[in-house]
């Protein structure tokens with residue numbers, strides 16, 4: 001049928017649109033008229049506008065709608081017409097689309113899609129926001145709008161070194177996006193670093209690297225930190241990190257809950273078994289904290305956006321169910337994040353061609369995904385061994401990209 005779907009708000013309705021390739025027939029117009037006849041126009045109505053089938057949606061009861069639809073089909077014989085012409089029914093596609101979007105509530109048995117703002121308990125919301133001050137903690141920041149080039153020879157490289165030192169040689173405002181998972185001080189067996197030091201020393205070092213990261217980010221650039229707190233030490237690392245970024249006048253854009261569904265941790269170590277004395281709380285998820293420098297908006301060219309409608313709709317819901325990375329043995333790294341997690345961050349928060357940095361690059365997951373998605377990358381890690389793994393992975397990714405382009 002060659003459809004393109006679109007949703008927008010028009011005159012107090014959600015307008016869902018499907019473009020059809022075939023010539024709209026009189027039978028179809030009769031069918032839409034018959035269908036509308038049985039619907040309450042203030043809740044739902046259908047129109048044909050040139051080659052567009054549109055649904056204007058405010059409220060909807062799926063069960064009674066299905067009955068009405070069947071009735072209209074029977075009365076007009078439209079199903080036979082579509083079968084004869086080898087076409088699929090655009091109203092079925094619109095119904096699928098309606099069912100896939102979330103309503104915000106139910107009233108008198110109907111799902112409600114519009115009027116949320118009117119129902120809100122808070123009036124004059126904008127005015128109150130301005131009195132309170134949104135992201136008030138970033139007031140009087142001194143971030144510059146200038147943009148500088150990255151140092152010569154650093155584009156698309158994996159650099160072996162301490163990221164605090166390496167980044168010192170970078171100018172301010174030259175990186176679009178940072179995606180990283182730092183060491184968590186859990187006592188992991190990393191190749192070069194001691195991952196189990198005094199918490200103050202750990203945090204001092206981490207925050208010095210973050211300070212450099214913030215400095216090299218461009219205005220509107222995003223800093224994304226994947227973090228798993230060490231619950232057994234009762235250190236809310238995700239909160240400490242967020243407070244640090246806010247003190248640096250970075251906007252806390254939000255927190256994504258990365259549900260790993262790793263059930264292992266659900267069934268071991270109970271603390272005080274079956275007693276309120278000191279039960280353990282268990283977590284099958286990690287956190288992804290997202291910060292913006294200077295502005296929530298990041299400018300870029302429309303043609304450099306590569307996220308699809310479906311990806312956008314699904315990923316802005318800030319709970320991502322992604323299994324943990326399963327190839328850590330293969331890459332000989334103990335704490336990798338999965339490529340899918342990085343792909344979502346990159347498509348949701350950056351444009352093609354952007355420069356992406358990972359200051360704790362490990363086996364090079366960020367750089368590998370950046371290569372696949374047409375971003376430029378810089379990865380930094382203290383371990384020569386991990387850097388070598390990262391370079392190999394990227395070379396493979398590049399090769400498979402070239403091959404798939406040749407096919």
Ligand SMILES: C[S@@+](CC[C@H](N)C(=O)[O-])C[C@H]1O[C@@H](n2cnc3c(N)ncnc32)[C@H](O)[C@@H]1O
Nearest residue numbers: 162163183335336337360362363364365381382
């Ligand atoms: C959690 S791992 C990151 C793994 C990576 N996300 C991946 O998918 O492979 C943290 C990494 O930080 C590196 N590291 C620790 N301290 C560092 C520092 N000061 N500068 C650069 N890298 C460091 C470690 O060698 C380790 O590979």
